[in-house]
Amino acid sequence: MGLTYGVGEQKPATGVNVGDDQMGAKALWSKSLEAMQAKTTPDNSQQWLTDLRFVAEVNNAIVVAAPDQLTLDRVITSFERPLQQAWHKLDPKHRKLKFELWSRIPGDVRDVVGDPWLNERTPDADPALDDADDTAAIGHAMTFSTLVTGPSNARAVGLGKRLAKGAPIPAGVIVIYGEPGTGKTHILKAVEAETARKDDGRRLAYISAEEFMTRFVTDARAGDTSALQAYVKQNDLLMIDDLHWIAGKAKTDKAFFGALRAVTSMGGHVIITADAAPGDMVGLSKELAGEIKGAASVEVAMPDDEMRKAIVRRHVQLIAKDTPNFALTDAMVDRIVATVRGAGRELCGVLWSLQLETGYGELAPTPEMLETVIRRIAGEPRTPTLDEIKRTCMDVYRISKSDIESSSKVRTICHPRQVAMYLSRVMTDKSFPQIATAYKKKDHTTVLHAYRKIKKALDKGDRDMSDEIERVKNAVFDRLAGHE
Numbered sequence: 001m002g003l004t005y006g007v008g009e010q011k012p013a014t015g016v017n018v019g020d021d022q023m024g025a026k027a028l029w030s031k032s033l034e035a036m037q038a039k040t041t042p043d044n045s046q047q048w049l050t051d052l053r054f055v056a057e058v059n060n061a062i063v064v065a066a067p068d069q070l071t072l073d074r075v076i077t078s079f080e081r082p083l084q085q086a087w088h089k090l091d092p093k094h095r096k097l098k099f100e101l102w103s104r105i106p107g108d109v110r111d112v113v114g115d116p117w118l119n120e121r122t123p124d125a126d127p128a129l130d131d132a133d134d135t136a137a138i139g140h141a142m143t144f145s146t147l148v149t150g151p152s153n154a155r156a157v158g159l160g161k162r163l164a165k166g167a168p169i170p171a172g173v174i175v176i177y178g179e180p181g182t183g184k185t186h187i188l189k190a191v192e193a194e195t196a197r198k199d200d201g202r203r204l205a206y207i208s209a210e211e212f213m214t215r216f217v218t219d220a221r222a223g224d225t226s227a228l229q230a231y232v233k234q235n236d237l238l239m240i241d242d243l244h245w246i247a248g249k250a251k252t253d254k255a256f257f258g259a260l261r262a263v264t265s266m267g268g269h270v271i272i273t274a275d276a277a278p279g280d281m282v283g284l285s286k287e288l289a290g291e292i293k294g295a296a297s298v299e300v301a302m303p304d305d306e307m308r309k310a311i312v313r314r315h316v317q318l319i320a321k322d323t324p325n326f327a328l329t330d331a332m333v334d335r336i337v338a339t340v341r342g343a344g345r346e347l348c349g350v351l352w353s354l355q356l357e358t359g360y361g362e363l364a365p366t367p368e369m370l371e372t373v374i375r376r377i378a379g380e381p382r383t384p385t386l387d388e389i390k391r392t393c394m395d396v397y398r399i400s401k402s403d404i405e406s407s408s409k410v411r412t413i414c415h416p417r418q419v420a421m422y423l424s425r426v427m428t429d430k431s432f433p434q435i436a437t438a439y440k441k442k443d444h445t446t447v448l449h450a451y452r453k454i455k456k457a458l459d460k461g462d463r464d465m466s467d468e469i470e471r472v473k474n475a476v477f478d479r480l481a482g483h484e
Contacts, residue, residue, distance in 0.1 A: 071154075102116075144160075156300045159296075173291060179302060182344070204235055236263075308344075311347055315348055332365070336370070340378055386438040392475050396475050399413055422455070
């Protein structure tokens with residue numbers, strides 16, 4: 001791939017040229033963006049265009065990255081054409097702009113360029129600082145710069161950015177819900193950090209529901225809750241983390257409801273995170289439950305494998321700023337994602353343990369160190385049985401045992417059988433004849449054909465097939481986790 005990179009990026013791999021022309025390309029992109037923004041109202045463009053980042057010139061096209069799908073969709077729909085026009089007026093080579101989701105850009109390009117949001121200088125940074133110091137200043141803080149965005153959280157992140165920028169939102173109460181470890185707290189803290197950085201006069205407060213409950217009980221016993229009430233009520237933006245902590249606590253529930261009403265009655269917003277959707281929350285008073293059900297709610301789902309890989313890479317970059325030699329190969333990243341089935345929290349646990357294993361920079365991480373950490377966290381890996389793989393495919397494709405063991409050529413039956421046979425071969429140490437016996441076949445040629453067909457599609461780069469195999473394989477892992 002013929003690539004050239006922009007100013008401030010890392011040294012590229014061998015065979016890739018860096019020249020003044022590419023430096024000029026990045027400057028031209030900035031001018032094009034300025035020209036575009038001059039023609040639009042701030043509320044209309046800044047929310048979306050300021051999140052774009054120049055990446056590189058790839059095959060005579062200028063690649064520009066969006067951090068999440070929501071931003072990419074909006075840019076392509078509303079701004080791509082005028083941006084292309086502004087660019088062509090300035091670019092003497094008449095190259096095309098290509099807008100892409102950051103996580104979809106090839107890994108080798110991302111590795112060389114580095115995270116463009118993470119590497120950029122923060123607005124209040126000392127100009128004398130170099131790039132390393134600047135990134136270290138961001139550290140592991142929960143900001144939008146350190147938050148990985150993907151399909152599972154794009155809408156919640158987009159909503160958070162709107163709130164941070166002070167953009168109008170009709171709903172006074174917003175609920176962000178999802179399983180533990182999916183980044184809900186990170187979104188709240190990012191909103192808090194961005195709002196504070198803007199310093200536009202808005203009053204804000206962040207408090208966990210557990211802290212609210214503890215302080216309320218302590219102050220109530222002392223006979224004076226006025227300080228807590230003043231802290232939470234006198235805000236334009238109130239953020240409450242982990243609402244489930246106050247479930248079943250009648251007096252705390254009442255105090256919280258009063259704070260919520262006080263903020264929203266004055267035109268402010270209350271952002272709440274919870275582990276369950278509004279309709280599934282239990283233990284809340286009728287009044288508070290009604291308020292929550294009337295809120296604008298958005299789910300943060302479990303990240304897919306591509307997003308989980310991006311989370312690992314992002315935190316590897318962060319750790320590497322403090323720990324010399326901390327670098328992971330693609331194979332090591334894949335191993336973490338394939339073995340540790342949890343969300344971001346569990347993935348970070350592996351990395352922090354690996355950082356400790358290296359002596360905080362004394363040694364470079366190795367696959368052997370990683371295996372030690374994985375066994376410590378995830379336990380000894382268990383190979384699925386042929387029956388577990390078969391039953392998982394039956395569940396995923398909604399076919400019966402007689403279907404998957406039949407000789408039917410109907411695609412809705414034949415294809416799931418071939419997937420099951422392929423996974424039986426790659427996920428276990430069983431031979432083709434042994435797999436054939438498990439699927440009631442007289443000889444192994446049927447299994448061999450299924451294996452070769454799926455493998456051929458994967459080798460050709462069939463993205464749909466790759467996603468499908470990954471999805472079914474994850475379902476097998478989930479079945480194993482449920483049995484252990």
